[in-house]
Every structure is written in structure tokens, then in C-alpha cells.
Amino acid sequence: MSSAPLRTYGGVSGTDRQAERRAQLLEAGLDLLGSGDGPRALTVRGACRHAGLAARYFYENFADRDALAVAVYDRVVEGIAAATLDAVEQAAADAEAKVRAGLSRLVRAAAEDPRRGRLLFSPSMADTALAERRVASTRMFVELLGVQAREFYGVDGGTRLDILAEMLVGGLAQTLTSWLDGSLEATEDEIVDHCAELFLAASATS
Known part of the structure; x- marks a missing residue:
């Protein structure tokens, strides 16, 4: 995960944007884990696609799919x-x-x-x-x-x-x-x- 300062864009701080992305990924993780397919449905690619975010935003918050599952x-x-x-x-x-x-x-x-x-x-x-x-x-x-x-x-x-x-x-x-x-x-x-x-x-x- 990057430790570089997060800049403000459009009046929204970098920290707030990162928190929003994390919340999106957590919600995506809950959707996937709570689906009929269960744990098999949760992948890094699937979570990113579900949240509408690029993979780099996943890795700024979570080390891997297991880390996301635990956070959810x-x-x-x-x-x-x-x-x-x-x-x-x-x-x-x-x-x-x-x-x-x-x-x-x-x-x-x-x-x-x-x-x-x-x-x-x-x-x-x-x-x-x-x-x-x-x-x-x-x-x-x-x-x-x-x-x-x-x-x-x-x-x-x-x-x-x-x-x-x-x-x-x-x-x-x-x-x-x-x-x-x-x-x-x-x-x-x-x-x-x-x-x-x-x-x-x-x-x-x-």
C-alpha cells in the first residue's frame, strides 16, 4: 500500500476518497460473499468489477481477497x-x-x-x-x-x-x-x- 500523501480533488480530500473506495469494496465483498456461490464468488477481479474500481484501488486497501473477506x-x-x-x-x-x-x-x-x-x-x-x-x-x-x-x-x-x-x-x-x-x-x-x-x-x- 502506498504511503504517499493523498491530494484533494473537487473539494474531496484524498483520505475521504480512499475511505469511499474502501466502503465500495466492502459492499462489493459482502454482495459476493453473500451470494449463492459464497466464497467462490469473491476474487480480486470480481470485487473490483462489482465496485467499479481499478485493481490498484483494491490494493491500496487490502493485501488480497482473504483480507477483504475478513474486513467484510x-x-x-x-x-x-x-x-x-x-x-x-x-x-x-x-x-x-x-x-x-x-x-x-x-x-x-x-x-x-x-x-x-x-x-x-x-x-x-x-x-x-x-x-x-x-x-x-x-x-x-x-x-x-x-x-x-x-x-x-x-x-x-x-x-x-x-x-x-x-x-x-x-x-x-x-x-x-x-x-x-x-x-x-x-x-x-x-x-x-x-x-x-x-x-x-x-x-x-x-
Whole structure:
């Protein structure tokens, strides 16, 4: 990547133009990764063509296709995590309201944009550069759930809470995987209702 100063053209700074190109490539990467062809659809040439940019602009932002894939994944996960946490924090101060708010936001994020759902839950991503990222994001959501539980219930945690968090996050991920690929027939509301019931039942025993 070049370290030369980026000049201003048409009132737009070089830094802003580079940020715009990066955003275009990230959106192109999400389109391609989230397509029916999955990871096979993502190439440097394909991303550039999809974004309408020359290859040199790709390499000013990313070392290769794997770097783009990781950046796309991180942006999606960070956005969903932030939105879910915000929904929980804005909900009324009772367990059911907070659980339902967080689950509703998470399920809606996966459902409203099929690209995100495929990126996060499609088995086709398992043997790609995103495999380690998926492990890391699962760990992040487990830790977030643990923190929320400890803060809300005023408990110190422990092995039981850690196991519950692992089971709930892992179970939710598998539920969404099956739902999004069509093997689990349920409405969005049913997913939220039943998962909220299970989360609340688990919290009552923690």
C-alpha cells in the first residue's frame, strides 16, 4: 500500500476518497460473499468489477481477497454486536424485555439482509479465511452474554454461567443456521419467542 500523501480533488480530500473506495469494496465483498456461490464468488477481479474500481484501488486497501473477506466479516459482526447491545441497554430493566430486545435485534439483522445471514451462518464459509473469525466472533458473543448476565443479576459468574453462555450462543447460532437455510420452518416471531423462553428459563437456573 502506498504511503504517499493523498491530494484533494473537487473539494474531496484524498483520505475521504480512499475511505469511499474502501466502503465500495466492502459492499462489493459482502454482495459476493453473500451470494449463492459464497466464497467462490469473491476474487480480486470480481470485487473490483462489482465496485467499479481499478485493481490498484483494491490494493491500496487490502493485501488480497482473504483480507477483504475478513474486513467484510468484521464489519458485519461489529455492526450486529453494537446494534444488539444497544437494543439490550435501551430495553426496560427487566429480564424478559432485555432478552427479547437483544434476540429481536439479532434475528432481524440476520433476516433482513440475506447476505449477512449467509456470511455469518452458511456452512460454505467453514473452510475459508473466515473460519478463525467465526470462532472469535462466537467467543465475543459468549463473553457479551456472560457480562450482561453478571451485571443484570449481580452475580460473580463461575463455571455454570460460562457453560450456559456457551450453550445458549451455540444453540442460537445453530438455530439461525437451520432457519436461514430452510431446514427449520418457523417465522421470525417464533424464533424470537421460543429462543427468549429458553434464554429466560436458563437464566432462572443460573
